[in-house]
Amino acid sequence: MVGAQAPVSDVWKWLADVPDPEIPAISLVDLGIIRDVSWQGDTLEITVTPTYSGCPATSVINFEIEAAMHRNGIENVSLKKQIAPPWTTDWLSEEGRKKLEAYGIAPPQPAGGPRHCPLCQSKSVERISQFGSTPCKAQWRCTDCLEPFDYFKCI
């Protein structure tokens, strides 16, 4: 039933509505982990690249993608894991970076640290730890407003 297949552009829109389970402020498309969407016969194949190899959100993400497709009437979904080229924070969308900052998470910078405190915009920040509450984040602190905040690691 080729005629009944949803256009790939619709699928991308639906995926843009699926929040990241650990950082719900951004979508899976914002995160840059959806690498390809295509129809293979009557099966919709979605190619996903994991952020970190041990990230426990991976299985939840797969479940959320399947659920979103089923909600939109697609029965046969096949998820393909692609690890090369490896995910990079360069694939975060511009929209995603803005949403992260608005949510209180400093977006990644090539310089290796936040540009400024996402809460008070001060440039006086210091690192507390290279790791944080999820594999993709580190802990930083603002030395002006004194608030600790998450920084999305640049990889």
Place this chain on the structure above:
Amino acid sequence: MSVTGLIRMGDNALVLGQRLSEWCGHAPALEEDIALANIALDLIGQTQLWLGLAAERGAGASADALAFHRDAWDFRNLLLVEQPNRDFAVAMMRQFLFDAWHFEALMALTSHEDGEVSAIAQKSLKEVTYHRERSTDTVIALGDGTEESRTRMQGALGRLWPYVGEMFITDADDLTDMAALRPSFDAHVHNTLASATLTAPASDFAHQGGKTGARHSEHLGHMLAVMQSLPRSYPDAAW
């Protein structure tokens, strides 16, 4: 290509990942606890990739079967990673020496002729670059730290140095010529130790037998007993 080479990479990541997870709830500071758990998570994720590929190529039913249903003598990890945590100095020095080797090995494997091996190496290298940066900073901070921290780090280096040589003893099962990695490893390690005011032992005596499986230390069996007890007691257990 030998599946033993894949199993060696996977077993190193698995055994060290399990060792690091033993720190969960016990590290000297909350930030360190979180960092060690995160590094453990990366390594266990890499294990799934390496052992998953080994299983696909006929080494076993699945990555889980290889991790949980082999005995100590079937493991092919380096002796270094099975050494017990003891104190924070030993755990950090073990991490630093392993990261320094792991980084060079993965770098070499990114250009491996087998596309799947190269893909796993590229993915892992991003994470391990971060691990190496952190363990390097920690060795310098603790080595060039207080009298107590320096003494402990020097003691840890002396204890673990005899496990360095095995990382560079290579054979046909390895995915790349491990001996060729030694000069780059030495350059990074000796620069770091100099900044940390630590001195590597003069002797290059090397314990061997981990990567060939000929002679693991007693510690591995104890570790596996804990790690494997649940899936062996309840073979059908699932999340």
